[in-house]
Amino acid sequence: MALTTKSKYADNYVDPVGKSVPRIEGRGIVTGQLKYVFDVQMANMLVGKMLRSPHAHARIISIDTSKAEALPGVKAIVTAKDTYQIKFGSNEYFFPHTVDQMALESEKVRYIGDEVAAVAAVDDETADEALRLIDVKYEVLPGVFEIEEAMKPGAPQIHEALNNIALILPVNFNNPERMMKEADLVREDKFWCPVAHPSPMEPHVCVGQWETFTNKITLWSSSQAPFKCREALAKTLKMDLNDVRVIKMAVGGGFGGKLEMLPMDFAACLLSKKAGGLPVKICLTREEEFTTTRRKHGMIYKVKTGVKKDGTILAMTGEVLADGGAYCSYGPTVLAAAMMRIFMVYKIQHFKMTGYRVYTNNPISGAMRGFGGVQSGFAIESHMDLIAKDLGMDPIEFRLKNITEPNMTTVNKMILTTNGLRECIEKALVASDWANKHGKMKHLKRGLGIGIAADVMGSKMYKSHESAGAIVKVEEDGSVYFFTGAADTGQGSNTALSQIAAQELGVSFSRIKCKSGDTEITPFDTGSFASRVTFISGNASLLAGRDAKRQILEIVAKDKNLDVEEIDIRAEKVVFKKDARLIMSFDKALELCYSFHYGKQIIGRGSYNPKTTPIDFRSGEGNVSGSYGFEAQIAEVEVDTDTGVVKVLELWDAHDIGRAINPQSCEGQIEGSLAMGLGYTFYEDLRFKNGRVLNPNFAGYRVPRSIGIPKMNSIMVETNDPEGPFGAKGMGEAALLPTSAAIANAVEDAIGVRIKELPITPDKIIKALKEKQGTQ
Amino acid sequence: MQVQLTINKKQHTLNLKGNETLLEVLRDHLSLTGTKTACQETECGTCTVMINGKAVLSCITLAANVQGEEITSIEGLAEGDVLHPVQQAFIDHGSVQCGFCIPGMIMSTVALLQKNPNPTQEEIEYGLDGNICRCAGYPKIFEAVREAGKKMIK
Numbered sequence: 001m002a003l004t005t006k007s008k009y010a011d012n013y014v015d016p017v018g019k020s021v022p023r024i025e026g027r028g029i030v031t032g033q034l035k036y037v038f039d040v041q042m043a044n045m046l047v048g049k050m051l052r053s054p055h056a057h058a059r060i061i062s063i064d065t066s067k068a069e070a071l072p073g074v075k076a077i078v079t080a081k082d083t084y085q086i087k088f089g090s091n092e093y094f095f096p097h098t099v100d101q102m103a104l105e106s107e108k109v110r111y112i113g114d115e116v117a118a119v120a121a122v123d124d125e126t127a128d129e130a131l132r133l134i135d136v137k138y139e140v141l142p143g144v145f146e147i148e149e150a151m152k153p154g155a156p157q158i159h160e161a162l163n164n165i166a167l168i169l170p171v172n173f174n175n176p177e178r179m180m181k182e183a184d185l186v187r188e189d190k191f192w193c194p195v196a197h198p199s200p201m202e203p204h205v206c207v208g209q210w211e212t213f214t215n216k217i218t219l220w221s222s223s224q225a226p227f228k229c230r231e232a233l234a235k236t237l238k239m240d241l242n243d244v245r246v247i248k249m250a251v252g253g254g255f256g257g258k259l260e261m262l263p264m265d266f267a268a269c270l271l272s273k274k275a276g277g278l279p280v281k282i283c284l285t286r287e288e289e290f291t292t293t294r295r296k297h298g299m300i301y302k303v304k305t306g307v308k309k310d311g312t313i314l315a316m317t318g319e320v321l322a323d324g325g326a327y328c329s330y331g332p333t334v335l336a337a338a339m340m341r342i343f344m345v346y347k348i349q350h351f352k353m354t355g356y357r358v359y360t361n362n363p364i365s366g367a368m369r370g371f372g373g374v375q376s377g378f379a380i381e382s383h384m385d386l387i388a389k390d391l392g393m394d395p396i397e398f399r400l401k402n403i404t405e406p407n408m409t410t411v412n413k414m415i416l417t418t419n420g421l422r423e424c425i426e427k428a429l430v431a432s433d434w435a436n437k438h439g440k441m442k443h444l445k446r447g448l449g450i451g452i453a454a455d456v457m458g459s460k461m462y463k464s465h466e467s468a469g470a471i472v473k474v475e476e477d478g479s480v481y482f483f484t485g486a487a488d489t490g491q492g493s494n495t496a497l498s499q500i501a502a503q504e505l506g507v508s509f510s511r512i513k514c515k516s517g518d519t520e521i522t523p524f525d526t527g528s529f530a531s532r533v534t535f536i537s538g539n540a541s542l543l544a545g546r547d548a549k550r551q552i553l554e555i556v557a558k559d560k561n562l563d564v565e566e567i568d569i570r571a572e573k574v575v576f577k578k579d580a581r582l583i584m585s586f587d588k589a590l591e592l593c594y595s596f597h598y599g600k601q602i603i604g605r606g607s608y609n610p611k612t613t614p615i616d617f618r619s620g621e622g623n624v625s626g627s628y629g630f631e632a633q634i635a636e637v638e639v640d641t642d643t644g645v646v647k648v649l650e651l652w653d654a655h656d657i658g659r660a661i662n663p664q665s666c667e668g669q670i671e672g673s674l675a676m677g678l679g680y681t682f683y684e685d686l687r688f689k690n691g692r693v694l695n696p697n698f699a700g701y702r703v704p705r706s707i708g709i710p711k712m713n714s715i716m717v718e719t720n721d722p723e724g725p726f727g728a729k730g731m732g733e734a735a736l737l738p739t740s741a742a743i744a745n746a747v748e749d750a751i752g753v754r755i756k757e758l759p760i761t762p763d764k765i766i767k768a769l770k771e772k773q774g775t776q
Numbered sequence: 777m778q779v780q781l782t783i784n785k786k787q788h789t790l791n792l793k794g795n796e797t798l799l800e801v802l803r804d805h806l807s808l809t810g811t812k813t814a815c816q817e818t819e820c821g822t823c824t825v826m827i828n829g830k831a832v833l834s835c836i837t838l839a840a841n842v843q844g845e846e847i848t849s850i851e852g853l854a855e856g857d858v859l860h861p862v863q864q865a866f867i868d869h870g871s872v873q874c875g876f877c878i879p880g881m882i883m884s885t886v887a888l889l890q891k892n893p894n895p896t897q898e899e900i901e902y903g904l905d906g907n908i909c910r911c912a913g914y915p916k917i918f919e920a921v922r923e924a925g926k927k928m929i930k
Contacts, residue, residue, distance in 0.1 A: 022867045029875030030863035030882060032810015032850035038876075039809035201814040201822060201876040201910045252812070252876030253910050286815040490874025490911055664870035668913050672873065675912030698819035698908060706904040709914040 007478070007587045009508035010572040016499040016509035017726045020664035024495045024514055025250060025488075036250045037205045037222045038283065045207070046075050048271050048282035049127040050264055051117040051134050052292065053109035056361040056691030057143035057156060060107060060136065063117060068133035073126035076274035077134070078267060079117045080106030088232045090260050090330045090366070093462050094617055098166055098328035100159060101364075103236055103266035109138070110158055110326035111363050112691050113292035118267035120280045143361035145691055147300060147321045150360050158326065158359040166324055167332050169355040171339050171620035173411045176306075176350040179315035183306025187390055189383045191303075192757040193375035195323070195686040196296040196679070197289075197701065198368050200489075202252020204293055205283040208268030212277040217269050218245045223517075224254040224489050225527025228462060230519045232261035233269065248517030254489040255676075256367035257294050259529055260329065290696035294366030295686055297334055297357075298323040301379035311393050311401045315350035316342070320376075322365070324357045329366030331357045333461055338372030340620055341737075342380055343410040344454035344628050345421070346402045351411065361691045367529065369673075373453065373737040374680060378758060381451040381741030385748065394438070395450055395745065396429060403452070406719075413613070413621045414628070418719035418729075420656030421630035425452060427715050428654040432634040439749060446638045446649070449745025451738025453633070456625035457730040458532030458610055467609035468537040469523025470544035472501050474552070474602035476594035478587045480511045482544075485525025486537035487517040491732055492665040493533045497541040499661055500725050504545030505604075506569030507586055523607070531730030534661060535627055538725035539608035548604025555593045555600055556583065611723070627721045629729040630656040633674075635742040639751045641769060644762030646747055648678060648708075651739075654715035658729030663716065670714040670735045675704040677739025685759050779840050783808070784852025790839070798842060799823045799834035802849055810850035810879050814908070821907030824880035824887075825849045831887035831906075850879035853886065862886050865924035866917070873911035881907045885921050893925040 028034030065077045080102065089099030105116055117134055121127040144150040150164040158164055180186055207220040217239065223229050226246040234244045251258065264282045271280045284293070303318040320338055324331045335355040342348065370377070388398035404410065406419040428450070429435070438448040460466050471483040482501045488494040498512040516522055525537055549569050556574050557564035566577055574583040584592070593600045610626030634652045639645070653670050660666045676684075683702040687694040695701045720727030740758055748754050753768035781788045783806070790805055799816075802808040802825070814820040816835050823835040826848040853860040862885050865871070872878050881904065888895060888903035895903065900921050909917065 020870065022870070023872055025875060026867040026872055027859070029872045029878050030850075030859065030866050031854055032808075032879045034875060035809070036812075036876065038812065039803075041804075041807065041809070199910060201820065201874065201908065202812070203814065251874060252814075253874040255910070286817070286819075490876075492873070664916075668870055668873055668911070668916060671915045672912040675914060679912075697817065698815055699817075703908055703910060704912050704914070705908060706901045706914050706917070709901070709912075709918075712915050 007572060007585060009511055010585060013508050013571045015503060017503040017661055020662055021495060021499060021509050023492055024498065034250045036202050036252050037207060037220045038202050038252065040207050040220055040281065042279045045279045045281055046120040046122065046275055047124050047127045048118060048120045048268050048280040049131055050115050050267060051131050053112060053114040053116060055109060055138055055140050056112050057141040057158065058109050058138035059141060060105065060109065060116065061139055062137045064135040065117065067135065068119060068130040071126065071130050071133060073122040074119060074130045075122065075278065076120040076271045077117060078104065078270045078274060080104040082270060084236065084238050086236045088236050088261060089328055090462055091328065091332045093460065093464060095167065095332040098332050101327040103263045111361050113363060114326065115263040118271055120271040120275050143691055145360050145362055145688060147323045147358045147360065150358050158361060161359060164359040165356050166328050166359050167335065167357040169335055169617065171351065171353045174350040176315035176317050176352045179350040180306040183314050184309040185390055186304065186306045187387050188304040189386060189756065191301045191379040191382060193299040193301060193378055194758050195298040196368060196684040197686050198255035198257030199289060199703065200253030200255055200257060203284040203286060203289040204258065204262060204264060206265050206268050207279050207281045208272045209279040210269050210273035210277055212273060216243050218247065219265055219269060220247045220249060221265055222251050222258055223248050224258040224487050224529060226487055226517050226519050227485060227524055228259065228527050229261045229265060233266060236266055237269065245520040248487050251487065251489040254528065255369040256371065256529065258489065259367050259527060262293065287696045290686065290701060291363055291693045294329055294364055296368040297331065297365040299338065299375040301375060303379055303383050305383065305387055307387055307391065311391055311398045313346060313348055313402045316348055318353040320353065320355040322355065322357045323360055323362060325360055325362040325364040327364045329364050331365055334367060334372040336617065338376045340412060341373050341376055341454065343412050343414055344416065345404060345452060347404055349411050362688050363693060369676065370733050370736045371530065373455065377451060377453050377737035378740040381738050382744050382756065385745040396425060396434065399452060400425060413623055415623045416628050418658065418721045419628065419630060420717040420719040421452065421454065423717050424630055424632040424654040424656055427717060428632040428634045428652045431713060431715055432636065432652045434634065442750065445641055445750050446636065447746040447750030448634060448636050449742045449749055450632065450634050451742035451745065452631065453734050453737035454628055454630045455531050455734035457535035457627045457629060459530040459624045460614065463526065465609050466526045466536065467607055468525040468540040470540040470606040471523060472505060472544040472548040472604040474548055474590060476590055478511065478590045479513065480505065480507060482512050482514045483522045484516045484537055484541060485522045486533045487528045489528050491669060492662060493528065493537065496534055496661045496665060497537055500538050501541045501545040503726065504542045505549050507572055531629065531732045531734065533730060534728050535724055535730045536608055536610055538728060540606040542725040543606030543608060544604045547606060548602050551602050551604060552589050552593055555598050556589050559592055627723050627729050629731055629734050631734050633738045633742045635746045637743060637746040637750055639747060639765065641751060644765035646760055646765065648710040648743060650711045652713045652715065653735050654717055655731060655735060656717045656719050657731045658721040658724045659718050659727035660716050661726065661728050666716060666731060667714045669732050671712050673733065673735035674712050674739055675709055677736045679704045680758065681740040681743045682759050777840065780843050781839065781847060783847045784849060792839060794840050796839050797835055798825065798837040798839045801839040802834060808849050808851050812876055812879060821884060822877050822880040824883040824907065826883055826887050829887060829890055831884045850882060860886065861927040862889065862924040865920035869916050869920040869923065871913055871916040871920040873913050877907060877909045881909060881917060885924065889925045889928050893928045895925060
């Protein structure tokens with residue numbers, strides 16, 4: 001029986017990889033039909049809300065919930081008494097002592113917003129009223145809010161850590177002190193990298209449901225890492241992993257902020273249990289989003305470099321002080337990344353840098369797109385330009401002298417294989433007309449600046465492995481179901497991974513139906529972070545496609561008495577490898593698999609764990625990633641010296657992405673990163689006073705909007721990494737790393753002043769111009 | 777109180793307290809969840825709908841105040857299976873990333889292009905400045921707006 005007589009796919013076949021196929025979710029998005037957790041409505045669903053500390057630092061004396069419980073419409077209230085009081089954190093594999101946060105605090109609160117209780121009620125107003133009726137008595141403690149103050153002996157003690165230093169991270173290689181003495185020039189700089197906030201458009205939102213009779217939990221969560229969330233929930237609720245199901249729906253952006261379980265996820269489940277199993281939805285307000293989720297670490301970045309006259313870097317030393325806020329979150333690895341990314345970019349043999357992650361009574365720092373690299377990108381790439389200037393060298397010539405090369409091992413044992421950094425610099429140089437513009441537009445108050453960067457394609461964070469799995473299931477009518485644990489948060493991974501699976505299986509992209517990010521149905525995946533998904537989950541997708549294909553080919557080979565090694569599926573057809581001669585169509589092959597004789601289900605599986613070595617945080621050694629990505633970025637600016645306003649005229653980003661699986665999505669990632677980089681350079685600055693966020697809304701905290709987006713040029717450099725799926729590398733973060741420095745460098749080229757403290761505001765420009773006039 | 781609303785050319789009779797915003801009515805009373813919000817305080821543009829062809833923030837519009845007006849939400853743009861040129865252009869030009877801002881962004885775009893189908897770059901930027909896209913896919917959004925405008929002239 002022929003289920004299909006003619007394939008609608010074969011006639012329109014094009015290779016899926018390398019094509020800008022539209023987003024799988026596109027039609028759902030533009031019609032408003034795509035469902036986010038934000039949109040979930042269920043019968044008898046309760047409104048959950050968190051009770052938060054109004055104090056930056058206080059001891060909890062008592063919590064009285066009796067009045068709130070008596071309020072009609074209140075269905076459940078939970079406090080720490082209802083929990084096992086098990087701490088959770090995000091770097092438990094490498095830094096177990098930094099697991100330091102309770103889902104609900106009972107002894108102390110450490111920042112304004114710290115969770116002490118949660119309520120579930122029939123509606124919004126009742127939940128709000130219940131929060132007001134919970135009586136918490138506090139003994140207010142002195143707080144500490146500045147990094148250097150918190151480190152002083154005698155400062156208010158926030159956790160047990162001595163001098164509030166949660167972590168000291170030394171990175172030492174060879175003998176920088178000796179090499180500094182041999183240097184012709186030593187330069188030292190200090191930078192301030194402010195606090196940005198991910199602030200995705202869909203706030204943190206979850207629906208928790210506890211089936212009270214079976215003791216199973218389902219959490220619908222707007223998450224970048226559903227499996228990580230499952231693990232933290234199971235651990236803190238003392239349940240088995242398989243008792244907890246985390247379902248990721250469409251996610252309205254994450255940018256690092258949705259990488260962890262938050263107390264709200266935990267509370268929604270516990271409230272549901274107390275309410276007899278009714279679903280409980282907790283959705284943060286924008287103010288809660290800005291004040292109680294996760295933010296970028298503010299960093300004081302001090303760096304000193306010794307160079308030879310010819311521009312060769314001999315040694316680098318430095319110190320990084322990071323404002324961690326009340327809890328550790330992903331802080332330890334963010335700090336490590338902020339110090340160690342440089343080894344991917346520059347050949348440095350003698351190095352000593354020490355990082356301090358310091359507790360303060362400010363909101364919690366954690367992961368945000370760029371993961372420490374935005375801060376180091378600004379500091380290091382500004383510093384490099386300053387050294388080049390001292391040497392009287394062109395900043396590009398100086399960089400080309402010191403950058404990493406293909407097929408080399410760095411001082412900290414990172415193995416760089418394909419490395420398109422040189423090509424990226426050269427392409428950006430040509431595209432921006434550097435030779436004719438740099439240093440030659442001062443009369444117009446215009447300038448050009450460069451920044452370069454590199455990024456990992458994954459990194460171990462909370463487990464000993466970072467594997468991804470995928471399943472390709474081919475049905476008898478030829479439909480292909482593709483299951484991935486990867487969490488698409490808007491970057492387009494469902495689409496890109498489906499393209500990879502389709503390409504490897506040898507079929508049209510439109511056959512694929514993608515199911516992703518459900519811990520009970522899809523294979524395990526550590527999550528969307530560290531630009532890992534295209535590379536790691538992509539390899540799993542490729543292997544699943546290959547496995548399914550092999551199963552089909554084995555049936556065809558058996559039936560036609562052929563050697564399975566000599567046949568393949570290409571472009572919807574089973575063919576001979578050597579001359580592409582047709583054996584049968586893909587649809588016919590599936591009919592054969594599911595025929596009377598064979599009845600063979602086609603279920604391909606793929607599992608991929610990158611070839612890395614665990615990083616040793618005592619030394620900083622380790623090949624953290626299976627592949628590395630590179631880029632060079634050039635900014636052209638014009639400065640109005642009367643008002644101090646800097647206008648970015650154009651940006652060029654040349655990016656070694658290995659291979660573009662979906663060029664349009666790659667451009668989207670680059671353009672989005674550049675815009676986010678513009679925001680960090682000019683206005684994204686979450687400010688605190690005594691631990692209180694001063695600008696917790698989009699009016700006070702400006703993010704990039706349509707006005708002020710300059711022309712952006714994405715230049716893809718394809719190095720075809722042999723380890724990547726079809727040569728691809730990840731690329732979700734790198735383009736954000738050097739933007740601030742490229743702009744600061746361009747400002748100096750235009751008007752001769754240097755801004756070392758972000759954001760670059762008009763008043764800083766005016767002040768710097770005045771100081772410059774004063775010194776002349 | 778009884779409130780009569782015309783939404784996407786359909787009449788709805790609702791029993792309201794009177795203090796509900798149009799956003800609440802769309803999402804919570806009528807399950808038209810295509811309209812999103814990211815701030816509920818007029819700063820993000822995500823909740824944009826059209827009232828009599830003008831882009832309006834539904835988070836500060838009282839439902840009871842727009843009786844008898846022509847209200848269009850994202851669900852009312854397509855004609856059957858055929859997408860509005862703006863919707864199609866947003867797909868074709870890769871203007872969607874996470875998608876959460878897109879319904880509001882599309883409503884602002886339609887309102888802009890209905891008045892001015894051939895906007896300058898500056899007019900596009902001003903027309904959409906109230907709508908935040910945190911994925912910051914602005915260049916591809918600008919492309920889609922220009923192309924959709926051309927189709928709407930035809």
